[in-house]
Structure formats: C-alpha cells, structure tokens
Amino acid sequence: MDTFILNWLISVPLFAAPLLIACLGVIVTARAGVLNLGVEGIMALSAAAGVVSVLQGGSLWWALAVAVLCGMLLSAVFGIATVVFKTDQVLSGLIIVAMGEGLSGVLGRGFTHRPITGFESVDFGFLHDLPWVGPIVFGQDILVYVTVLLVALTGYGVHKTFTGLRLRAVGENPSTADTAGVNVTIYRLGAVIIGGALCGFAGAYLSLSAGQVWVEHMVAGRGWIAIALAIFARWMPWRAVVGALIFGGTEAIIPRIQATGADVPVYFLMMLPYLLTLAVLIIPAITSRGSQDDTPAALLTNYLREDRH
Amino acid sequence: MIKQMVNTAIVAAAAVLLTVSAYAQVQLQGDPKAAFIYLSPAHDGGWTESIERGRVILEEQTGLDIHFTEDVAEEKAKVLQIVDLYVQRGYNIIIGTSWGYGEALQEAAEKYPSVAFMNAAGETSAANLESFYALTYQAWYLAGMAAASATTTKKIGIVAGFPLSVVNWDINAFQRGAQAIDPEVQLVATFVNTWFDPVKEGQAAEAMIEQGVDVIATNLSAASVPAAAEKAGVRFVGFQNDMSALAPNGHLTSVVFHWASHLVPSVQAMIAGTWESPGSSFVGLDKGMIGLAPLSDAIPTEVRERIAAAEAAMRAGELTPFDGPVRKQDGTEVIAVGQSITDDQLWTMDYFVEGIIGTMPAGE
Incomplete structure (x- = not known):
C-alpha cells in the first residue's frame, strides 16, 4: 500500500503541472480583461514545435524556448485581433484553437510517433534518498521546479507589484485606468502574450517531459480544462494550484486503481477529477458569502476609447 | 442502451x-x-x-x-x-x-x-x-501465447482504448492465448478512454509495471507504452504495425495488419x-490480413512450435480463440464445452473472460 501511495504521489505533477501552467496563462490574460479561449490550440502548436525542434537536433532547452516563442506568436495574433482590432474575444479564441491545431498538424507532419529523450528527473544526490519526501519532492524533472517558480512569480506579479495593480485595473475598469494614464492596449497585449508564453510552456511540458513524443491531438482537451480551472479558481493563482493538484492527483490515481483490479466503475472514476475539483473550489465560494465577485469586471469587454462615457 | x-x-x-x-x-x-x-x-x-x-x-x-x-x-x-x-x-x-x-x-x-x-x-x-x-482476435490469441511464455511474475497487461466489442475481443483473446500456455497467468486490462493520449497511455503502463506486470501489450499506438516497458526492462507486445523499433530490447512480437x-x-x-x-x-489469418511480427528470440522453441500449430489450426478453421468452455471473470459460463462463439456473441462481447484483472464498464 505504501508503494502504491508513493508511486501515485510521484506521478501527480505529471498530470497537474501542464494544467497549472496553462491555467496561470489564462489567469494572467483574464486579469487584463481578456479571455483567451485559444489555449488548446496554443498548447497543440507548442507541443509539436518542441518535439520538432528536438528531432531537428536542437537541445531540450532550445526546444522549450521555441515552444514558448510559438505560444507567444500565436497568442499575439489573438491579441492583435481582439485588443487592437477589437474583434469578438470568444470567436477569436475559437479561431486560435483551430489555427493552433491546424498548424501543429502541418508542422508535426513527419515527426509523429517518434520518441525523444525528454527532460529527466533532476539529481539531488542524498536528498533523493529521504523517505517519502525524497522521491516526491526531489525526484521530479526540472520543468516541475520551473513551474513552482512560475506560480510564485505570477502570484507575486499580479497581486504584489505596481504593474500587477495596473494590470488588474485594466481588467476591472479600462476607461478609469486609461484616465489614470495606463496604456490599456499595451497592458492587454502584454498580458495576452505572457499568457501565451505560459500556455506554450504547458504544451512543451506535455510533449518534452510528460509524453516524450508528439502525436496529433495529444493535448486532448487539457486546454479546456485549464480554462475551467481558472474559472473555478476565480482567477486566483494560489487557488489554481489547489485545483490543479486535486484534478491532476485524481487523474493520476485512475490508472493505478485500474491496474490493481479493484472493482470500481471506470466511468465513475473518469468523472471524479471534475467532481472533486468542482466540490473543493465551490466551498470557498459558499463559505465567503457576501464577499465581492473576483471575476475581472471588464472580462470579455473590448475597450474602445471613443466609446467612453 | x-x-x-x-x-x-x-x-x-x-x-x-x-x-x-x-x-x-x-x-x-x-x-x-x-x-x-x-x-x-x-x-x-x-x-x-x-x-x-x-x-x-x-x-x-x-x-x-x-x-x-x-x-x-x-x-x-x-x-x-x-x-x-x-x-x-x-x-x-x-x-x-x-x-x-x-x-x-x-x-x-x-x-x-x-x-x-x-x-x-x-x-x-x-x-x-x-x-x-480483420479478425484481430486471432492474432491476439497467438500473441497471448507468446506473452505467457515470457512472464515470470505470471502477470501480463494490456493498455486499451474504449470498451467496444472489437477491443474486448482482442483483450479476451490475448488472455485466452496466454491461458493456453499457462493457466495461471493473469491479464491486467486498463481502458484509458482515449485513442491518442501518450501521457495517459504511458502512465497506465507504468501503473501496471508497479503492480508486477512484466509483459505489457498495447491495443493503441502511442510510443509511450513501449518506452515505459523499455525503461522498466519488461517485455512488450505491439499492435497495428511492427513496433520492434520502439522497444528493441523488450519487443516480443506485434499484432500486425496486412x-x-x-x-x-x-x-x-x-x-x-x-x-x-x-x-x-x-x-x-487464413487470408493473411492479420498476423504476428517476427517472434523475439526470448520465446522458447517449444512455445514457437505451439504458436505455429495454433496458427495452422486457426487457418484451417479447426480452432477459434473462443472455443468452449469460455467463462466470464465471475465464473459464469458463456460458451459451453464443445461449442464455439457465434458472430452475434462476438459483436456484443461486453465482458472480460476468466483470469482478467480489471473492470468492464457497465454495458447497459
């Protein structure tokens, strides 16, 4: 039983990390009042770009950089459309999904089903031999530690810095922020591109670390789950951590329960990650009745200075 | 429904x-x-x-x-x-x-x-x-015989997509073939509920290996299952194409379409x-539309001969993987001694046979 739990806990980051990073990307973007539904497409493109870079002879870090860059470029397309040309955010996001999946298919043609050597676990020496803590905390691949760093940075950046304050102001009330001298277009575009970089990182994690191979459609809905997690987490990075850990943890235990042959209904198991995440994230919403709504007030609203009144 | x-x-x-x-x-x-x-x-x-x-x-x-x-x-x-x-x-x-x-x-x-x-x-x-x-289950039966000869833990595993009849008959035939060589062998079967998700397929394989499985088959195509097998040093059975290049050390055989x-x-x-x-x-098999990739050297000569004999019997129509007695996981008999499976029974197969560790989602 001990090894069962240990092996399960070791594999949790594999499921949770890509969801968490993509979720952070959604949150950063949404804090500026833009909802980018294109996450699934951005992750698909970056996952393909990462593996293609490795198979072309690039190093893993180079591949990661290429993947992140692809995420930024594709989200920049979305940003220019919605922030500069004021197109509908929902519609543009869906177009990005189709674009990303299409581009990934074109780019990845000829690179599918070719295994790569991806990021391996970091060697922490004696720390790895500590009971329980060793293999769980010190047995992960380097991208998991980068993820932890990114969560801290995002949380700090959005909530504790002056730039973060302006970012949230743009998301709450762009015309007031504009009056106060904040460049709404630059802030929104910046948030979209940083969000795209995070989603690109998430896609790269899937193909370079978790799967170590690329096949078409391998993102398999994780982009949509990241958006759902961001909504459940009410746009707070630390709540996203809780949500991603519960969701990823439940997903990680499913194959392990099945392999033991325990008599549990499979379809019920498949539903569990969604149910548990929903339950846990609803609790604070119920208990903190009367508190303000956390959703950025200007979410999904494009800002046109001429419309100000 | x-x-x-x-x-x-x-x-x-x-x-x-x-x-x-x-x-x-x-x-x-x-x-x-x-x-x-x-x-x-x-x-x-x-x-x-x-x-x-x-x-x-x-x-x-x-x-x-x-x-x-x-x-x-x-x-x-x-x-x-x-x-x-x-x-x-x-x-x-x-x-x-x-x-x-x-x-x-x-x-x-x-x-x-x-x-x-x-x-x-x-x-x-x-x-x-x-x-x-293709009647894929015929070749899966032969692959099961190969797998049973290579396991030392008497536990083999298969990663599959969805519980459809064409998938279930592969899993069941794999186990029936294994039992033909060694009645004590058990098969761990996991549905990942996706056709392509390398992360989930690889994790399902790893979870099986942790449970003592030392021959892993895939009913899907992601390279992460052979990769997991190779990393853990266990044996591997591929599907659809000859997957020997994906697990050069562990590859036993693959069920291959022609x-x-x-x-x-x-x-x-x-x-x-x-x-x-x-x-x-x-x-x-009779028309050669389905078959096995060349068998690994790890399979003993005696078992190779039995596989060849079973293949010949199936080509001649004297053997099917589901000749009675066939019993479900819980022991209830589906096909009696002396009888064989009908086409209807094949296309509605919604159970696991005896010796399989795993849960079939409810069919109703």
Whole structure:
C-alpha cells in the first residue's frame, strides 16, 4: 500500500503541472480583461514545435524556448485581433484553437510517433534518498521546479507589484485606468502574450517531459480544462494550484486503481477529477458569502476609447 | 442502451447483407483510378500507417498511381465533398478507412453507381460499397501465447482504448492465448478512454509495471507504452504495425495488419470488371490480413512450435480463440464445452473472460 501511495504521489505533477501552467496563462490574460479561449490550440502548436525542434537536433532547452516563442506568436495574433482590432474575444479564441491545431498538424507532419529523450528527473544526490519526501519532492524533472517558480512569480506579479495593480485595473475598469494614464492596449497585449508564453510552456511540458513524443491531438482537451480551472479558481493563482493538484492527483490515481483490479466503475472514476475539483473550489465560494465577485469586471469587454462615457 | 444500439446495428447489417447478395458486378467507367481517404496523417504510427503500407503494396501490385487525402474528419459533408472532387477528376475506385465514414460512403455509393467503394472498419454496404475488417482476435490469441511464455511474475497487461466489442475481443483473446500456455497467468486490462493520449497511455503502463506486470501489450499506438516497458526492462507486445523499433530490447512480437492481402485481389477484380461488393468482409489469418511480427528470440522453441500449430489450426478453421468452455471473470459460463462463439456473441462481447484483472464498464 505504501508503494502504491508513493508511486501515485510521484506521478501527480505529471498530470497537474501542464494544467497549472496553462491555467496561470489564462489567469494572467483574464486579469487584463481578456479571455483567451485559444489555449488548446496554443498548447497543440507548442507541443509539436518542441518535439520538432528536438528531432531537428536542437537541445531540450532550445526546444522549450521555441515552444514558448510559438505560444507567444500565436497568442499575439489573438491579441492583435481582439485588443487592437477589437474583434469578438470568444470567436477569436475559437479561431486560435483551430489555427493552433491546424498548424501543429502541418508542422508535426513527419515527426509523429517518434520518441525523444525528454527532460529527466533532476539529481539531488542524498536528498533523493529521504523517505517519502525524497522521491516526491526531489525526484521530479526540472520543468516541475520551473513551474513552482512560475506560480510564485505570477502570484507575486499580479497581486504584489505596481504593474500587477495596473494590470488588474485594466481588467476591472479600462476607461478609469486609461484616465489614470495606463496604456490599456499595451497592458492587454502584454498580458495576452505572457499568457501565451505560459500556455506554450504547458504544451512543451506535455510533449518534452510528460509524453516524450508528439502525436496529433495529444493535448486532448487539457486546454479546456485549464480554462475551467481558472474559472473555478476565480482567477486566483494560489487557488489554481489547489485545483490543479486535486484534478491532476485524481487523474493520476485512475490508472493505478485500474491496474490493481479493484472493482470500481471506470466511468465513475473518469468523472471524479471534475467532481472533486468542482466540490473543493465551490466551498470557498459558499463559505465567503457576501464577499465581492473576483471575476475581472471588464472580462470579455473590448475597450474602445471613443466609446467612453 | 448501448446493447440495444449494437443489436439494432447487427440486425441492420444482416438485412443489408441479404439485400446486397442480389447485386451485380460493378463496371468502372474509363481507366481505373484509385484513391484512399485517410482519417489521420499517413504516417501516424498506428491505424492509418498500417493502411498506408497496404496502399504502397497495392501500387506495386496493380501498377496504378494511387492517390490519398489525409486527415479527413468523420463528418459526412467533408467526406462527400472529397468523394465528389475525386469522381469529377475521373477517380472510380475510392477506399475509405474509418467506421465514421460509413454513412457518407453509402450515400456516395448510391450517387455514383459506377464507382467502386471500399471502407476499412466500416459497417455500411451497398451494391458498390464493401466494408472490411480483420479478425484481430486471432492474432491476439497467438500473441497471448507468446506473452505467457515470457512472464515470470505470471502477470501480463494490456493498455486499451474504449470498451467496444472489437477491443474486448482482442483483450479476451490475448488472455485466452496466454491461458493456453499457462493457466495461471493473469491479464491486467486498463481502458484509458482515449485513442491518442501518450501521457495517459504511458502512465497506465507504468501503473501496471508497479503492480508486477512484466509483459505489457498495447491495443493503441502511442510510443509511450513501449518506452515505459523499455525503461522498466519488461517485455512488450505491439499492435497495428511492427513496433520492434520502439522497444528493441523488450519487443516480443506485434499484432500486425496486412491490408494489402485483401486490397490487392479486390482492386484487381475491380480493374477486370469482375468485382461485386460482398457487403461486409471479415478476413483473418487464413487470408493473411492479420498476423504476428517476427517472434523475439526470448520465446522458447517449444512455445514457437505451439504458436505455429495454433496458427495452422486457426487457418484451417479447426480452432477459434473462443472455443468452449469460455467463462466470464465471475465464473459464469458463456460458451459451453464443445461449442464455439457465434458472430452475434462476438459483436456484443461486453465482458472480460476468466483470469482478467480489471473492470468492464457497465454495458447497459
């Protein structure tokens, strides 16, 4: 039983990390009042770009950089459309999904089903031999530690810095922020591109670390789950951590329960990650009745200075 | 609910089969021009790649230049549009490759009676449309024999997609074959509920290895299952194509499609003007449409001989993987001694046989 739990806990980051990073990307973007539904497409493109870079002879870090860059470029397309040309955010996001999946298919043609050597676990020496803590905390691949760093940075950046304050102001009330001298277009575009970089990182994690191979459609809905997690987490990075850990943890235990042959209904198991995440994230919403709504007030609203009144 | 749908489908298929037998030969107009419609990219490492291998052989054998369109979604309008374009350009042999193309190809077959249509894994048929599939379970039985001879923990495993009858019969035949060599062997079966998710497939394999499984088979195509097997130093059985390159140390064998063995004679008959749609064709070992990749040296000579004997018996129709007694996981008998499985029982298979560790989702 001990090894069962240990092996399960070791594999949790594999499921949770890509969801968490993509979720952070959604949150950063949404804090500026833009909802980018294109996450699934951005992750698909970056996952393909990462593996293609490795198979072309690039190093893993180079591949990661290429993947992140692809995420930024594709989200920049979305940003220019919605922030500069004021197109509908929902519609543009869906177009990005189709674009990303299409581009990934074109780019990845000829690179599918070719295994790569991806990021391996970091060697922490004696720390790895500590009971329980060793293999769980010190047995992960380097991208998991980068993820932890990114969560801290995002949380700090959005909530504790002056730039973060302006970012949230743009998301709450762009015309007031504009009056106060904040460049709404630059802030929104910046948030979209940083969000795209995070989603690109998430896609790269899937193909370079978790799967170590690329096949078409391998993102398999994780982009949509990241958006759902961001909504459940009410746009707070630390709540996203809780949500991603519960969701990823439940997903990680499913194959392990099945392999033991325990008599549990499979379809019920498949539903569990969604149910548990929903339950846990609803609790604070119920208990903190009367508190303000956390959703950025200007979410999904494009800002046109001429419309100000 | 699902059972009802399956039953309805079987009745419908039987009705179609009966009406089809009255039809005549299809006369192509103009020179023969053939094209395939693929569900995914040609080199997807799995299903489409196995058909692509067949297309290449078909080109060599018939001398035709055979075109293909990749990544065509299972949407009626899309499939019909591609068929229209091909027909306008003078193509008169069109071969689909997915169950989900069935309805569209049936409609196209009615629209273009002088064009010959085939569909791999389809369920629909017409005077000029044939659906065909391989009796995969026959080769899975042989693969099970190989797996049982290579396990020391007496626990083997299989990672599968969804609990459909065509998947369940693979899993059950794999276990039946293993039991034929060693009755004590148990098979851990896991459905990942996806057709392509390398992360989940790899994790399912790792979880099995942690439970003591030392031979892992995949009923899917992601490279992460052989990778997990290779990393843990356990044995591996592949599917659809020869997967030996993905697990050079652990590869025991793969259950491999050889679509050309059915495509070549069919297309040759179309060219000769003697082809008529048989409705549905389920082709097995006897025609060589399914088989094993070369066996690993790890399999002892005695077992190789038994595998060869079983293969010969199946080709001759003297053996099926589901000859009675066949019992379900809980011990209830499905097929009595001296009886064999019927087609109906195959197409409605919604249980695991004895010795399988795993849970079959409720069928109702």
